[in-house]
Amino acid sequence: MPGEPLIRWSWVADHPAEIGGALGQHLLLTVLAVLGGLAISLPLAVVAHRYRRTEAPITWVAGVIYTIPSLALFVLLIPVTGLSILTSEIGLVGYTLLILVRNTLAGLDGVPPDVLEAADAMGLTRFQRLVRVELPIAVPVIVAGIRIATVTTVGLVTVTALIGQGGLGQLMLTGFINLFPTEIYVGALLSVVLAVAADAGLLLLQRALTPWARVHGAGA
Amino acid sequence: MRGNTLRGTALSPTDAGTSPRSRRAATVALEHVSKRFGDHVEDQPAVDDLDLFIPAGATCVLVGPSGCGKTTTLRMVNRLIEPSGGRILIDGEPIAGRDPTELRRGIGYVIQQVGLFPHQTIAENVEVVPRLLGWPAARRRERVEELLRLVGLDPARHLRRYPAELSGGERQRVGVARALAADPPLLLMDEPFGAVDPIVRARLQEELLRLQRELGKTILFVTHDIDEAILMGDLVAVMRQGGTLAQFAPPAELLAHPASDFVARFVGADRALKRLTLRRVGELAPAPVTIAVAGEPLGAARARGGPGAPGHLLLVDHEGRALGWVDARGLPDDRPADPTTARPPAPLLEAETTLRDALSILLDAAGSPGIVVDDTGRPTGLLTVEAITAALQDGNGPGGTGEDAPPPAGSRPTGG
Numbered sequence: 001m002p003g004e005p006l007i008r009w010s011w012v013a014d015h016p017a018e019i020g021g022a023l024g025q026h027l028l029l030t031v032l033a034v035l036g037g038l039a040i041s042l043p044l045a046v047v048a049h050r051y052r053r054t055e056a057p058i059t060w061v062a063g064v065i066y067t068i069p070s071l072a073l074f075v076l077l078i079p080v081t082g083l084s085i086l087t088s089e090i091g092l093v094g095y096t097l098l099i100l101v102r103n104t105l106a107g108l109d110g111v112p113p114d115v116l117e118a119a120d121a122m123g124l125t126r127f128q129r130l131v132r133v134e135l136p137i138a139v140p141v142i143v144a145g146i147r148i149a150t151v152t153t154v155g156l157v158t159v160t161a162l163i164g165q166g167g168l169g170q171l172m173l174t175g176f177i178n179l180f181p182t183e184i185y186v187g188a189l190l191s192v193v194l195a196v197a198a199d200a201g202l203l204l205l206q207r208a209l210t211p212w213a214r215v216h217g218a219g220a
Numbered sequence: 221m222r223g224n225t226l227r228g229t230a231l232s233p234t235d236a237g238t239s240p241r242s243r244r245a246a247t248v249a250l251e252h253v254s255k256r257f258g259d260h261v262e263d264q265p266a267v268d269d270l271d272l273f274i275p276a277g278a279t280c281v282l283v284g285p286s287g288c289g290k291t292t293t294l295r296m297v298n299r300l301i302e303p304s305g306g307r308i309l310i311d312g313e314p315i316a317g318r319d320p321t322e323l324r325r326g327i328g329y330v331i332q333q334v335g336l337f338p339h340q341t342i343a344e345n346v347e348v349v350p351r352l353l354g355w356p357a358a359r360r361r362e363r364v365e366e367l368l369r370l371v372g373l374d375p376a377r378h379l380r381r382y383p384a385e386l387s388g389g390e391r392q393r394v395g396v397a398r399a400l401a402a403d404p405p406l407l408l409m410d411e412p413f414g415a416v417d418p419i420v421r422a423r424l425q426e427e428l429l430r431l432q433r434e435l436g437k438t439i440l441f442v443t444h445d446i447d448e449a450i451l452m453g454d455l456v457a458v459m460r461q462g463g464t465l466a467q468f469a470p471p472a473e474l475l476a477h478p479a480s481d482f483v484a485r486f487v488g489a490d491r492a493l494k495r496l497t498l499r500r501v502g503e504l505a506p507a508p509v510t511i512a513v514a515g516e517p518l519g520a521a522r523a524r525g526g527p528g529a530p531g532h533l534l535l536v537d538h539e540g541r542a543l544g545w546v547d548a549r550g551l552p553d554d555r556p557a558d559p560t561t562a563r564p565p566a567p568l569l570e571a572e573t574t575l576r577d578a579l580s581i582l583l584d585a586a587g588s589p590g591i592v593v594d595d596t597g598r599p600t601g602l603l604t605v606e607a608i609t610a611a612l613q614d615g616n617g618p619g620g621t622g623e624d625a626p627p628p629a630g631s632r633p634t635g636g
Contacts, residue, residue: 112335112338114331114332114335115338117300117335118335118337120324121300121329122348123320123323123324124321125321133337137337212338
């Protein structure tokens with residue numbers, strides 16, 4: 001492509017709907033994956049925390065899923081679920097599990113024992129203790145896990161373009177097929193911007209949720 | 221009555237309101253209580269056949285070396301640990317049949333590390349139990365402010381802060397406020413002041429004693445510090461390794477008559493001095509002293525002193541405050557009492573001074589008698605080392621603690 005600039009801005013100006021659509025799809029796939037991952041990981045982590053014998057099998061399974069190469073996983077799923085959003089989400093959710101389970105577990109394990117003792121001694125039930133004390137105190141560590149999972153997922157969603165699920169990967173893919181650098185670079189840059197913005201947004205969300213974690217005072 | 225807002229709580233029917241002054245207290249009885257932890261390597265019981273009865277409104281201190289089962293004992297009372305044998309009764313009712321969470325909501329609990337919820341404000345921390353009990357928000361808020369003031373914290377300053385913003389002493393005050401929130405008739409305290417520095421610790425001890433005089437709760441208090449046990453307890457249960465009871469007695473009796481060598485060693489070789497900390501100068505009758513007002517004729521002072529008037533007169537100013545001793549021997553009756561000849565006064569002792577401090581002051585003054593003064597600084601008489609020694613001999617004399625029953629909590633003297 002001699003003479004072709006890296007980004008032809010006129011193309012960008014002419015295709016706002018296409019670019020915006022890809023960005024929106026990318027965001028949607030990411031959000032669904034992280035929410036789905038949380039929906040599975042939180043209960044699993046709570047179970048692993050409460051019944052320590054289940055911790056090893058739970059983290060083992062999540063670890064095994066995590067080690068499967070992403071493209072291979074999508075390809076293996078196609079005979080079962082076809083070229084569908086379900087296929088991509090099964091894979092994407094699967095990859096969040098290890099990070100989210102581990103961080104949630106670490107967050108729950110990090111609740112100081114004296115806090116648990118006080119909660120029990122004041123007559124909180126196990127469920128009240130979990131919901132009112134342990135999970136809120138674990139929030140900073142859980143959100144740290146969500147941030148890692150989100151950034152990872154933003155990267156993985158570009159791969160799902162290969163099974164026809166759109167997103168910024170689709171822009172890059174058509175760019176490669178048509179030997180048109182603009183689409184490749186727009187897709188690549190926007191996925192980086194999306195990852196950074198999502199990470200920053202989650203950090204702000206965590207700060208808003210946990211004002212207590214930022215106070216500095218006399219004590220520990 | 222609060223009954224309609226309490227869903228199945230452990231509060232007694234005598235409860236008359238939410239005031240911190242409602243003096244509700246429970247009796248606690250331990251009958252042949254033992255605890256054996258299953259995976260104990262040495263196969264030694266943590267608590268062995270323990271019998272205790274704590275009357276309503278008394279502070280009972282469990283004290284002993286580490287591994288004596290005192291914390292285990294405490295935690296069995298709110299069923300954080302289940303006994304292996306025996307039974308525990310609160311107000312005569314066995315707790316084994318009670319729902320543990322319901323039981324615990326009616327028992328205040330204070331621990332060394334406080335265990336405040338870091339993600340909640342001070343107000344939210346204090347109202348945990350009232351919230352569990354379903355109190356309406358307005359009542360909770362009122363109660364929180366009342367409690368913070370009770371433990372010496374300014375609600376305006378502290379309500380919205382987080383535990384991490386408080387000092388260790390402030391956090392422990394919040395811990396006490398939290399334990400008192402639902403006005404429980406029983407408080408369990410496990411080394412509550414063990415993690416704060418000695419100065420803050422002494423102040424918190426003082427304040428708990430003051431609070432206890434006001435509230436009259438039944439308190440079960442665990443410490444490894446015999447001085448704290450003697451200061452805080454109406455009753456002291458000395459425990460030894462293996463979870464057995466070495467002695468259960470009021471502090472004065474424990475110090476005067478240790479039941480065994482173990483107890484004697486545990487309370488320390490200075491137990492006579494410790495007994496002196498239990499009594500105050502004001503409890504002893506001071507010896508009479510002859511007073512001369514500056515400028516008046518010596519004869520007038522001698523007349524007040526009667527025929528046995530000593531040669532030394534205590535010179536006071538016109539306000540009645542001691543100036544010093546005047547050696548009037550051989551001086552004529554018409555000689556005015558001359559302030560310039562007064563030797564510096566003997567040490568002054570206030571009614572609130574403990575006998576231990578008084579003895580120290582007198583020893584420091586080379587054994588000369590101390591002048592007992594009232595709150596306005598006017599002398600009321602003399603106290604000598606011999607009088608203090610004599611007071612020690614009549615162990616359970618006036619102001620001392622009786623042999624069997626502890627005094628009602630409200631009658632305890634203030635510490636130091």
